[in-house]
Amino acid sequence: MPELPEVETIRRGLEEGLLGARLSGVEVRDPRLLQDCSLPELERLHGRALKRVARRGKFLILDFEGRALVIHLRMTGKLLPQEEEHTRLILNFSEGKRLVLDDPRRFATLACVRADELEGFEPLRRLGLEPFTPGYTFENFRKILETNREIKPLLLDQAKLAGLGNIYANEVLFRAGIHPLRRANSLSPEEAQRLFEAIPELLEEAIALQGTTISDYRTATGESGSFQLFLKVYGRAGEPCPRCGTPIEQLSQGGRSSYFCPKCQA
Ligand SMILES: [Zn+2]
Incomplete structure (x- = not known):
């Protein structure tokens, strides 16, 4: 299971590869992913640029100009630039870039949250002390x-x-x-x-x-x-x-x- 160093590494990779890219399409292969993020909510991200990739604990937060995708990779989730065997979700970006959620055991979760409501978003709100922040004293x-x-x-x-x-x-x-x-x-x-x-x-x-x-x-x-x-x-x-x-x-x-x-x- 990815822990803080792995999620942070992924965060940096996404920032490097996708920051500023505009979302042009979403393909949902596994409808179970839509439990906390409806298809209309995902489609509302079309045309928006990825402005920030943040991490809180083991959660990744992809901020598309005020609307965020909150992803937890759980056991076997991976975010890759191309499709593999167990694709659950594909985000297509401008310039042919892609972000693929591959996840054999399908425990990864996705949530759509307004960026200004992230602090109150329950799974993030209940997280404890975060290393590398000023609160870690x-x-x-x-x-x-x-x-x-x-x-x-x-x-x-x-x-x-x-x-x-x-x-x-x-x-x-x-x-x-x-x-x-x-x-x-x-x-x-x-x-x-x-x-x-x-x-x-x-x-x-x-x-x-x-x-x-x-x-x-x-x-x-x-x-x-x-x-x-x-x-x-x-x-x-x-x-x-x-x-x-x-x-x-x-x-x-x-x-x-x-x-x-x-x-x-x-
Ligand atoms: Zn020893």
């Missing part, structure tokens, strides 16, 4: 930790912290030296500080490598990311910890796999 971060919940599922809770998924949650906990089963409110101020710093550090490194491609994710130009080559614990059960050599362990937590070094992560 240690003070605000510590407030998230004031709970008895286990730290790993807490990091995945988009209403608390926006953008992390299972891969990066595992990796930030390794980087900060914190065991995934720890209770959030048991973290010392030093541990909280390490975690607070590890999150944007790791995300920035992953963005620089265009994200992590393990199965489906690809950039807006169809390329793979390369951060999978730098994962320290995710998917590495049984392999030696890159820091101390102890075999990486795996456990199931809230239905997701947690990977950790039993020695480096206390």
